[in-house]
Amino acid sequence: MRWFLISIICSFIVFKASSQSKVAQKIALNNSVNPTTNLFVHFDKNVYSNNETVYFTAYILKTGKFELKDHKILAVALIRDVDTSIIKVDKFVTQDGLAFGNILIPDSVATGNYHLLAYTDKLVNGKPELIFKQPITIKTNIELPFRANIKLIDKPNIDSKDNKVLISVTTHDYKFLAKPVTVNYKYGSLQKTEKTDASGQLLLTIPKQENLIDPNIQVKLKHQTDSSFLSVPLPSGKTKAYVKFYPESGNLVNNVVSTVAWEVTDLQKRPIALKAFLFKDNSPIDTIETNSYGIGKFRLLADENAVYTVKLDNQNLKDSTYTLPKALNTGLVINIENAVVKDTLSLILRNTGNQKVFIRVHNFKQCFLDIPFDMKVKMRKLKIPLTDIPKGISTITITDSLDRPLAERLFFANYNDKEVLSANTDKTVYQQREKVTLKLESKKLQNSIVSIAVVQENRIALKNSNDIESYTYIKNELENISPNGKSSIYKDQDYLEQILRVKGWRKYTWQQTFNNKPSDTIKTTDSLLITGLVKRTNKKPITSPINLTTLGDDQIRIVNTSAAGIFDLNTPNLVTEHGKKMYLFVNANNRGDYGIQINDMFDKASKILSETEVSFISTEPLNLANNSDLVFKNNEKAIRLKEVVIKKTDDRRFHYARGGAGANACGDYVCIYNILNCRNHVADVGNTQPIAGVTYKGSNGPYQECNNYAKDDKSYVEFAGIRYHKEFYLDDYKDPLEPAFFSTIYWNYGTILDQKKETELTFYTSDITGPFKVIIQGVTGGDVIYAEKKFEVKQKGQVN
Template sequence: MRYRINLILWLFLFSGHIAFAQQEQPLLVDPLAKQLYLYKLANPSPRLFVHYDKNIYTNNETIWFTGYLLTESGTNTDQHNIMSVALIRNSDSLIVKHQKFLMATSLSFGSMVLPDSMLAGDYHLLASTNRVVNGVPEAVFIQPITIKTNINPSFNAGLKILEPGIIGVKPNQVLLSVTTRDARFLPKPVEVSYRYGQLTKKTKTNASGEVILKLDEQENIPDPNLYIKLRYGKDSSFLNLSLPVTKRSARVGFYPEGGNLVNGVQCRVGVEIKDQQLAVVSLKAQLYKNDKVIDTIETNSYGIGSFLLNPEKGSIYKIKLLHSGFKDSSYLLPPILDKGIGIYIAEAAAKDTLKVKLRTAQNEHFFIRVHNFKETFIYNHLNARSSDTNLIISLEEVPTGLTTLTISDSLGRPLAERMFFAHYNPTSKLTISSDQPVYEQRKKVTLKLKLNHSDSLAIVSISCVQDNRLSSKLNTDIESYTYLASSLTALPPYSITRGYEDLRYMDDILLVKGWRKYTWQDLMQTKPSDTIKSTTIRS
């Protein structure tokens, strides 16, 4: 049998990508410099990334991995000297296995042998370092995996909906039946534990190996699946079944570029649509102004779309979804401010220059700040005209990564804000070639590696595995995680390529995910005492 090798390579370049550049002396006295410094001290952000050899395993197999602790330059990492890895089953949060590994100079290596008695299903590997701040591990990384096994329990089990329910009228009736492998009755009842929404119960099968579960539909249930764990002697098995639900409202989020809709100021509005289970939805919708259709909107495979709007005070704007799967189809846009400022950035994934268009209905005096909530890189005053003001901002002093442009008043209060990515350059950092395209099982693989930048140093971890041991839905790459997922929340899954390499994906998430775990409220409330934390170093 011949196997096509899928090569997984993680590259960590020591080229200053995560280090903060030194800020030159600003032209103006920054009123928030002290607060930013305190906030940076109070909120260190080490990132743990673990490269696993694959994401689909079988029982009794070995998981190989390398852990990287990614920190800002100048950060002391001496207290991060142990990395713990726990294998956890998704269905019941059972910790199947837990091991600890030495970490030195921000690196950790190891392996974990999977138990031969593991059941097939979805699991995740939870890795963390031993530095604990206020009772929570400071650096955590989660990798979802799938376990496939040939081990089958000594019984067969099945689920069937006898009668679908109607919310508030009658419950769903679900039949669970259990027999021996040769379709005979079991001599003893089977222990049954089941969970549906907020309901968790236990029961047993009758003499015929059956039990009928009556489940009332729960309003606004985030997950309509019924989860069942069966136990008979030493054998266990898991089942799940999606129960029918009444049509629900979609979850629609509006994201005006800059933060607000302003009267008379043209604005691009991002829209993100999800279902009740927070899965992204691709659909079409119509934009209404006072019950008159003025535009048609379409969300892409990430559930994200956008449209241009020139808001008028007193008008009512809403969208209606053209989708039969949702109960309500009309969703109101945010209220319109009397005055303010709008931001338009055509290319938020910028290279070395950021082009910005500021829009306001009156002449205003503002302050512009380019920062990352921990350090300000550009701070200066700005006179905006009652028309478009075009800015070209050099990013020479800005480090690579997520950065925020904030327009504020003379007191430092933010009026408009837009996230962008500085020095976006998704080119290959390394060239790799193999001695042949296809290999026999367990045949030696010879590789040649070449750094594309001669002034770079690199640590490389490599695994060579079969194609069928990798799932694109479970993949996590170091660049997308470090630059995006570790700072932004609830990112849509990317399927075509790595998220960081997809320009459309970058533009979409920078438009609708323009807020992070850092907030102005937390920043302004930070006190010197907040930099003193309850720290524990676990052995």
């Protein structure tokens, strides 16, 4: 049967009629009830070390009628996954949908899995309107205080009732420890504390527990003041699999051929590749299978009153027989062989009878196609032009004359995986400390701004990968998208085809869309604030404004309270440069009679989000059997001097915020190579205090004198101000004695691309050898950009 082309005539009908249709109005209402926008944050990498700086650029995307000016502050919280503890929160200026910033990972933070949680200050119904989560791993670049490992004694046995686990702990040079190590471990409902023996070992007998959401045994080791963590998944016998069937149109229909996608995962939502047998009334009729993504498909002609089941061929799984959904007696089926298409969608409609239907193409925000269609035959082939449909995931819904859905299918319109931005380096192999020239060409792009990271390749873990294309068009639209083992889901067309078959639209449904009411568009909006209150120490009320002064950077600012002593710290003139602690003082001769309270709503919001957003991320086997796995190799780290703690007896109220004993009252220091606040010498004993009026490497001008106040002065309070970003320090590493073990060798937070000519950037390789990756992410007129480029760094003398 020849193709029936829905083309210009139908398009004319559609756009004339759809503006008045009830369905189009309901979909438009859904767009008002659930306005679409999202936040994406480009972090320079996703594997960090202690005392390392995180660089980022945040983009607010898909704005539409969205008010960018309502989002003025971006908060970024570092959250530990194991217990959702908040390590630190920093806040940054947001303007015109962009925010730039830097976060210093504390030296004391334990290695392991973390999240960087970003959100803006605008609240809708009490929750930040824009939220973004980036999983990261923190390793260490210093020698471990002790070595520890965990392993199973016996081979996995499904029939055994216990797992025997051996924990071994030694010094970093594999000698016995002088004292036993305290071992806290948790597995399912079991939680105990024990100690290692004289040889540093502990043998645990762990009873198996079935169907655990978290399959890992979590171990915390503590020796004197040092701690470390281990975690491995334990065999739990036969486990239950999650098996789901997805008839392509939503339902099986008797006597109509359907394509059925199916998915098999474990309790942690990890895919399972296996074979299975398809049965009809207990008789095998086909052999089917899932791939490495846990996804498969098969064709089925359902017979009336027949029962179809699938039996899994896997001895490690229990409850291996699963029943397909019952077929409808009458209905309509959609078949789309290729759902990821450029400009035309081809589909086949199969029907059990003669009925009038409506074909609607929409994205639950806007209806693009809305036409009546007579299915007078059992099968009809159609082609739908997608010229006027925006790029991204859309839905084709077939309804009856009463607008009840009969069939539905997702597809991706205007897909294009061709590179619109080319990135090329002048060579593919470089020596250590060699100049690199990077050229970006974007002739087809207009109004483009990008952030650029050049990082060591092993600092980009695939399990944590996030790119702006995949996030904008896929992850933000569908839920529970598993990594595909590659850097970009968007560019993997085959994987995208498969997830469109099984994931479905998770944000909205047709029924929910029709249940929306105009009153649902009414929402309460608010903003997160940093406010304060001045009180008298004698508890008498304040009746006139109080004058306050801020210190901490090279500017002195005045803050005036209301007559009741209330003040606001969200004002633009209180934004300070990165890395400076801010202090607020009562500016009065009798300032000891006053006390200051700060109410930072971001602290409370971060706590709530850490418990509601990060804690709901599915648990995966961590497989950290040896704590040295979280230590960087010797050729990736510099030799660090051991930090010396010096107790002060003077009355300085500022302590050494980041520079150790050599820092001044504001936390500023100069390393032995004359670099101000050198990121490679945090807390080194060779640091000295900067001198006012002297210009140092890494500074923007002469150093400004740091103010100092007495420790017993009670009329001040420290507060976390809103920050500007810190410029990335570009070094040519001319000093041969200065170690240069930097995994991020270039970062540019906002480069505006020139459409008429190439954009040329230069930087230098560091002392780290191996593969490096250039990652470019950003926005252009109506779209997003993502590009990669690789090169290698070898030791001097090894490059031909």
